[in-house]
Amino acid sequence: MSEALEIQEIQDKFLREASFNLTDLRNQVQLMYWSEQHFITQSLIKLLPFGEILSDIRFYSYIDYSLDELISKANQTLLYWRLSGITQYDGTPVTQLSLFYDETFLWHYSAPSYWEEIRSQIQSGHRVRFLS
Amino acid sequence: MEFNEIRLQTNFNDDFQFVYTDRNTYQYKFANLRWQPIRTILSFPLINPPTFSLPITVPNALGRETEY
Numbered sequence: 510m511s512e513a514l515e516i517q518e519i520q521d522k523f524l525r526e527a528s529f530n531l532t533d534l535r536n537q538v539q540l541m542y543w544s545e546q547h548f549i550t551q552s553l554i555k556l557l558p559f560g561e562i563l564s565d566i567r568f569y570s571y572i573d574y575s576l577d578e579l580i581s582k583a584n585q586t587l588l589y590w591r592l593s594g595i596t597q598y599d600g601t602p603v604t605q606l607s608l609f610y611d612e613t614f615l616w617h618y619s620a621p622s623y624w625e626e627i628r629s630q631i632q633s634g635h636r637v638r639f640l641s
Numbered sequence: 642m643e644f645n646e647i648r649l650q651t652n653f654n655d656d657f658q659f660v661y662t663d664r665n666t667y668q669y670k671f672a673n674l675r676w677q678p679i680r681t682i683l684s685f686p687l688i689n690p691p692t693f694s695l696p697i698t699v700p701n702a703l704g705r706e707t708e709y
């Protein structure tokens with residue numbers, strides 16, 4: 510058996526045993542992205558507060574305590590991409606993916622639901638943020 | 642990661658509407674293994690900022706359909 514085949518078998522076995530919990534981005538209609546590969550780990554997407562109206566407290570809590578965990582979860586996704594042999598159009602391994610929240614959902618669903626709360630917060634001098 | 646801010650703008654009915662402006666961008670720098678804030682700090686007021694962006698008024702019917 511060639512070394513390449515052995516490595517492939519090890520990768521396949523690892524992939525099966527690691528059982529990455531994946532999200533198919535094609536089903537996440539609130540997100541926009543431009544890629545021919547569609548999978549990231551669920552744990553990563555759960556850490557991204559898309560669609561959330563972020564108060565000062567929530568925002569700084571996220572910035573102070575969640576960003577480092579994002580690196581860990583992003584690395585899991587990167588590991589999955591690498592082990593699965595997912596490549597870009599030019600054949601090189603996928604290393605990044607940009608995700609955007611579809612503004613339709615923010616301005617037509619999230620923001621109207623919290624209209625009074627957002628207005629009150631801003632009128633009280635607090636900043637209200639969202640991940641774009 | 643890029644965060645924008647919602648602000649209030651007085652409209653013709655003397656009521657408020659949402660607009661958005663400003664942004665905080667955080668990039669992870671592998672050189673020092675830290676999140677580095679790259680901020681655009683604007684000292685505009687939270688209400689009636691002189692520069693702002695209007696939210697979309699019509700749902701985005703294109704978006705992903707152009708990709709798939």
